[in-house]
Amino acid sequence: MKHIWSLMCKESKIDANTNNISIIDAFESLQFDVNADDPKYVEGSPIGLQFNFEFVSVYFRDKSGDEETHEQTLIVLDPKGNKLGEFNSQIIFQSEHNRTRNILRFNTIALSTSGTYLFQINTNNKGSEKRRLESAIPISIKVKVNGKDL
Helix, strand or coil, rough: EEEEEEEEEEEEECCCCCCEEEEECCEEEEEEEEEEECCCCCCCEEEEEEEEEEEEEEEEEECCCEEEEEEEEEEEEECCCCCCEEEEHHHHHHHCCEEEEEEEEEEEEECCCEEEEEEEEEEECCCCCCCCEEEEEEEEEEEEEEEECC
C-alpha cells in the first residue's frame, strides 16, 4: 500500500456517477477569533472550538484481488510538539479496487497556541503495532482568545 496524498478541507463530495471526489476549500492556514466567557478558562490552556472539517487521504496498492484492510492514525501536534489528539480509522481496499480514500470528519478542533500545527498520517497493517509515518501536513493557525493572541 502506498500513500498518495492527504489534505485538510472544509468538505469533500463524491460524485455518485463517476466516483470522482471534489474538495471544497482545502486549508493551508486558518484564523480563529474566540470570545471565551467561561470563568473556568485558563489563559494559555488548550481550547476546543466547534469547527467542521475533513481530513482526506488517498491510497494505492499494486494490484486488486482480495479485500485488504490497514489502519490509519491521524496525530495532531501543536506548534510546541504537544499531542492534542490521536484518531484511528480503517483503510479498506475493496477486492475490485486498487485505490481507496479515507475521509475523517470532525466537528471540533483543539488549539493551544498560534503557529504551525502538524497533522501526521501514520499507517500500519491490521494487527501490526508498527506504524509508518506517511506524511505530515503543516497547517498555520492563528488564534485570538478574548482579543489576545494565544
